């Protein structure tokens with residue numbers, strides 16, 4: 001087994017820079033996700049690790065071997081693609097045996113390895129079936145068994161669940177995590193699905209415009225994003241550009257004005273550096289906001305507005321609270337509303353000072 005280390009990887013396609021100076025370390029046995037929007041360079045980076053693409057610059061290490069100039073089959077990586085890429089004319093057994101045949105393994109060893117791999121994905125009894133006789137989820141499990149059969153040091157997964165429907169996808173996520181834990185293999189998952197990355201990963205690397213924007217545990221990247229890009233990409237967010245009001249020793253949000261004509265003031269417990277004309281970018285997650293039945297002027301952060309949107313999504317309600325200028329998104333639990341609120345109703349919301357998080361893009365004006 002072994003970890004993965006990338007040093008200063010850049011990739012140009014003609015004029016276009018798909019990756020810019022990406023460095024990261026994935027620990028031995030870790031489940032690491034590369035998360036980012038379409039076109040940010042995730043697959044390019046995975047292909048560089050797998051040896052399917054030579055980086056324009058930089059080094060790739062697997063374990064303590066520099067594999068930068070090695071072809072894919074000498075890197076000991078197992079790769080699973082979005083499209084499964086099973087051979088349609090081969091049985092499940094022969095699909096899983098494929099890599100071992102290429103390695104010219106003895107028959108007995110091959111049989112043992114194939115059956116062990118099929119057992120990991122709970123498909124031992126499907127060995128003689130053809131791919132078209134399997135469901136999408138089962139085909140994807142065969143693809144995972146095929147990647148594991150060669151006993152790779154690392155497993156590379158390129159959006160392997162994105163062809164599956166929502167329910168199957170959830171089940172497969174759990175299975176994938178269990179298989180990875182059982183085998184203890186270092187794994188990199190490429191995904192654009194934030195929930196998938198948050199629920200499966202030990203750590204997540206967020207890519208944006210070819211750069212690593214942040215690396216952290218799911219909790220770190222969700223609760224303390226580095227910048228606006230990460231905050232907006234993972235989950236929904238209220239972003240406040242706030243200014244320090246020296247006279248009242250408080251932060252005000254110029255773009256949010258209440259019906260009484262006052263700017264929304266923010267009470268926070270987060271660090272802030274006082275200074276003249278300093279602007280701050282602050283974040284408040286919608287689910288940190290609570291709805292109250294009456295004005296609570298004594299509350300440190302209280303705002304009254306009018307409901308501009310009500311979206312019922314089962315376990316929760318997504319509300320947009322409109323102020324005289326600007327608005328705030330609120331995610332409230334279904335349990336908080338015996339009956340659905342209506343657009344146009346007055347609504348009182350509040351949040352705790354510790355739920356206001358400073359982002360790093362502090363701008364000096």
Ligand code: ATP
Pocket residue numbers: 013016018036037038039040041042043044045192
């Ligand atoms: P998606 O989630 O849509 O698959 P991604 O994050 O995996 O996107 P990449 O496939 O890595 O993105 O592509 C990154 C950028 O590099 C894109 O702008 C893409 O158009 C470009 N690109 C990728 N492969 C090539 C290539 N072979 N030739 C030219 N440009 C490429």
